[in-house]
Amino acid sequence: MHSGMKDLKRILLVNPWIEDVAAYDYWLKPIGLLYISAILRNAGIETHLVDCLDRHDPELANHTGHLFVDRYYGTGKFYSEVISKPECMKWIPRRFKRYGFPPELLRKKLRKLPEIDAVFVTSIMTYWHYGVSDCISVIRDEIQGVPIVLGGIYASLIPDHAQRYSGADAVFPGMGITPIKRALQYLGMNRKIEENWFRFLKPDYDHYERLSHAVVITSTGCPFRCSYCAGWSLWGSFNQCDVTHTVDIIKELVEERNVKDIAFFDDALLINPGFKDLLDMLAREDLDARFHLPNGVHTRLLDEQTARLFKQCNFKTINLALETVNEDVMRKTGDKVSSTDFSRAVKLLNSQGFGPKEISAYIIANLPGQSFQDVKRAIEFCEDSGVVPKINELTPIPGTELWKELTACGSIPEDIDPLMLNNSLLPYWWEDGLSLEELQELKSIANVIKEQLTNV
Ligand code: B12
Numbered sequence: 001m002h003s004g005m006k007d008l009k010r011i012l013l014v015n016p017w018i019e020d021v022a023a024y025d026y027w028l029k030p031i032g033l034l035y036i037s038a039i040l041r042n043a044g045i046e047t048h049l050v051d052c053l054d055r056h057d058p059e060l061a062n063h064t065g066h067l068f069v070d071r072y073y074g075t076g077k078f079y080s081e082v083i084s085k086p087e088c089m090k091w092i093p094r095r096f097k098r099y100g101f102p103p104e105l106l107r108k109k110l111r112k113l114p115e116i117d118a119v120f121v122t123s124i125m126t127y128w129h130y131g132v133s134d135c136i137s138v139i140r141d142e143i144q145g146v147p148i149v150l151g152g153i154y155a156s157l158i159p160d161h162a163q164r165y166s167g168a169d170a171v172f173p174g175m176g177i178t179p180i181k182r183a184l185q186y187l188g189m190n191r192k193i194e195e196n197w198f199r200f201l202k203p204d205y206d207h208y209e210r211l212s213h214a215v216v217i218t219s220t221g222c223p224f225r226c227s228y229c230a231g232w233s234l235w236g237s238f239n240q241c242d243v244t245h246t247v248d249i250i251k252e253l254v255e256e257r258n259v260k261d262i263a264f265f266d267d268a269l270l271i272n273p274g275f276k277d278l279l280d281m282l283a284r285e286d287l288d289a290r291f292h293l294p295n296g297v298h299t300r301l302l303d304e305q306t307a308r309l310f311k312q313c314n315f316k317t318i319n320l321a322l323e324t325v326n327e328d329v330m331r332k333t334g335d336k337v338s339s340t341d342f343s344r345a346v347k348l349l350n351s352q353g354f355g356p357k358e359i360s361a362y363i364i365a366n367l368p369g370q371s372f373q374d375v376k377r378a379i380e381f382c383e384d385s386g387v388v389p390k391i392n393e394l395t396p397i398p399g400t401e402l403w404k405e406l407t408a409c410g411s412i413p414e415d416i417d418p419l420m421l422n423n424s425l426l427p428y429w430w431e432d433g434l435s436l437e438e439l440q441e442l443k444s445i446a447n448v449i450k451e452q453l454t455n456v
């Protein structure tokens, strides 16, 4: 059914469930969808949001009887239910879960909506595709006869898969304004769209009743070309937001919405030439907030001024890219950081009073040509530097250079279910990567060091 007044259009935006063996709310917010909300509203379209991953939704607590407490700086555990395993992972001794709203709550929310003209569903990780298709099937069941379109990162990385399995009526791959315009065209909603959305519009956090944290981006894209990464190819060119505009977004979140923790989601934060100006302006605002960098930042670009500004702005989580201490492997995959860069950056941060409670190192395990000993050496290097080591297993991402190599030599079957590429499942079957035992050993060494460094 379509909304009454001819020209008034209503679009429902949905952040779907995560279905996986593990997930944690590490400052997650569907910032792409929140920008889309702003773009649509700016074009005169009414928007509604159902964020299945909102831990602070007041109805969720009533519905489940659980209070979702925040742990480390506004992060926390999702509500989850064990669900039946997809066929491809039946033999793996791990439980498969649906993270986010229980299905009855999702249905209740969908039933309460006014008449909707179309549904925009977003998607993030390729290996979360079961959450996308299951969510779409519930939406289809509850709001019958309304077109459902899908976009986002999964839809952009493997559009054919999304077209075939998601259950959406149409899939719009791509970043920026183009997929949104194409989706509106498909829906017959021809509107004037703000092309410069990134400079003039603000992610639409109004949809949330309670906000424990928020995320912002100051730039899109990345000028580097790491072989295992899809980030750079998604956005194409590097584009930075207007500094004053970003400061306004942050100020509003802190002063009007009382947000205490803000995470930056940029691909290449320190590459943005405007980032220091932004920090400088933020420092002057003296906001009552804490800032976090969950994505590894470009260690080589961290200078004295940035370290000082991080302190002045109250940064609490600084994840420095170290990746590997094997120089050969580094050269082949992206050549963006050396051990010397890392030590220099750590010294600069230490001299501003940052220690192991704030600084961690982003180490990658399973880069091509990297051995167990390489990863162990990286962990030990962190220990010597007084930095908490964090192991991130590489996940082969469809479409990347590395993906092409791994599928060409038969290391990874091209038609593999994307779920099996997730870092928790990969070690069960990928013969060319580190084994489950090896990874567990590395993680427990890293954990012991973390305990030693942070419990002093
Ligand atoms: C922020 C980020 C994170 C954050 C949060 C992720 C999250 N769940 O939200 C953190 C730090 C936690 C993270 C962790 C990881 N990440 Co990450 N991350 C990103 C990053 C840099 C940005 C995503 C983002 O918010 N972009 C900004 C918004 C504005 O863009 P957007 O959401 O895409 O929306 C736009 C369009 O897509 C479109 N759109 C969106 N929805 C819709 C809907 C419709 C209908 C339409 C028409 C359009 C549309 O419009 C929006 C505006 O243009 C991307 C890289 C990238 N550039 O995309 C990697 C990326 C998604 N991450 C990736 C990886 C590999 C990881 C890790 C596995 C790394 C590791 N080894 O530990 C972990 C996994 C953790 C986990 N299990 O969640 C991969 C994807 C892997 C995959 N197989 O899908 C990416 C692509 C980077 C890469 N290395 O190639 N990540």
Ligand code: SF4
Pocket: 222, 223, 224, 225, 226, 229, 230, 231, 232, 267, 268, 334, 336
């Ligand atoms: S891994 Fe980081 S530096 Fe390399 S291309 Fe991706 S976003 Fe850029």
